[in-house]
Amino acid sequence: MTVLTRRRLLRRAALSATAATAARVSVRPASGVAIAATSLLAAACDPDSPDADPNPERRLGLRFPDGFRWGAATSAYQIEGAAKEDGRGASVWDTFSHTPGRTRNGDTGDVAADHYHRWANDLDLMKDLGLRSYRFSISWPRVQADGTGKANQRGLDFYRRLVDGLHERGIEPMATLFHWDLPQALQDLGGWENRDVAYRFADYAAAVFEALGTAVPVWLTINEPKTVVQNGYLGGHHAPGLRDPDAAYLVAHHLQLAHGLAVRALRAESDARIGPALNLHPCYPADDRPETETATRLYDGYENRLYLDSILRGAYPQDVLDDLGPDSRMVRGIRDGDLAVISSPVDLLAVQYYTPYYVTGGGDTETRWPTSEAFWQQIFPDGMFDMLTRITRDYGPIPLTITENGLPCPDELGSDGTVDDPGRVEFLRDHFAAAHRAIEAGVPLESYHVWSLMDNFEWAEGYEQRWGLVYVDYPTQRRILKRSAHWYKGVIRDNTV
Secondary structure, X not given: OOHHHHHHHHHHHHHHOOOOOOOOOOOOOOOOOOOOHHHOOOOOXXXXXXXXXXXXXXXXXXXXXOOOEEEEEOOHHHHOOOOOOOOOOOEXXXXXXXXXXXXXXXXXXXXXXXXXXXXHHHHHHHHHHOOOEEEEEOOHHHHOOOOOOOOOXXXXXXXXXXXXXXXXXXXXXXXXXXXXXXXXXXXXXXXXXXXXHHHHHHHHHHHHHHHHHHHOOEEEEEEOHHHHHHHXXXXXXXXXXXXXXXXXXXXXXXXXXHHHHHHHHHHHHOOOEEEEEEEOOOEEEOXXXXXXXXXXXXHHHHHHHHHHHHHHOOOOOHHHHHHHOOOOHHHHHOOOOHHHHHOOOOOOEEEEOOOOEEEOOOOOEEOOOOEOOOOOOEOOOHHHHHHHHHHHHHHOOXXXXXXXXXXXXXXXXXXOOOOOOHHHHXXXXXXXXXXXXXXXXXXXXXXXXXXXXXXXOOHHHOOOOEOOOEEEEOOOOEEEEOHHHHHHHHHHHHOEO
């Protein structure tokens, strides 16, 4: 890796951790579609903003295909709690969150939303919403305390109860094998820098497949490998909290290898469907200069093609490999046969969309749209349309599912016991409309999972940000359906936005 590349990657990581302000300018996205005023959510969730829609619940008359599955998503460390119960081992996020200065207010996931004890009531809540699908994750250290060896039966029993409870309520389970909670014992051995961890992941996956069998019809392997790379190994503001570009992209390769090995492990155990869960961001040039086009292409390589090409085409993008250089740890770490494993055929691709990027000729980014409470999130529904149609255009008609899309709002429990979040209703309505337009354009989109089902531990932001459809009153663990949840219930019931 050249010194220039190393500096550029670290600069990108620093920018991602610092709220940048920029004047909004008029741009035309890759789709060529003008942006409707209702999608400009100034101040995102501020109902008093002059750009806020006074009637966000209004129907657009968009009916989704019969059988379309509406759902919601969570992850284990963010909601389960019970961090030291029933044989669960420590994860990198336990260590990270208990390290002073790492999370806002020193918050941890020790209790989170206490889902481990309240799972049955939470499933009843999902049934009341009418969810057709629930995407959750399985905690690796709950199944294997140190990441190896015999599975912890008490941990497996919890997930069996959860899966059976979903079926009893007519909700399809969609399980994610890894949502960032690597067992700390494996981190102590080098974590994802250690190639052997990819094989330990395959062993863990096989144990989970054997235990749950066909009760889970859809499996996702690795959640957002790019976030582990960029936030955990470049920016350092996620576990394990490192800033090492040379290690970061070796980690990227081993995460991809772990994905492929898990796919092969499932094929030996079950005929369930399986695929990766990738957070994908459309990258647009900030201006019309040739050098900006070139910089945008490379930015897209790091953001999207590094993961899509290796899984769906069996090769890493050459421009990214050239930029990293032949002496980079990633390039030197690729062994014969690795790409064949990584590109083991998958049944579907899970897409997670939050924000676009506008790339300058110098390889930095600009903010073009209003942002949410998460400063990095620009509100741009057409980016979802562009990404979904781009996948189908570039990689063929692989079935797609949206497994995360949402935003944080400053939700408060009102004196009347309700939570009013019209900005979230408007956000979801506009993104649902973009997804519908993609389906009309021929994208094989099967389902849509809102992030998140309930308020939870939002990683380095602790409990400061609320992303849920359901408000969690943390002192009492009481659940309250927000305005957006009541609206979403109607969308699911009618299959219409």
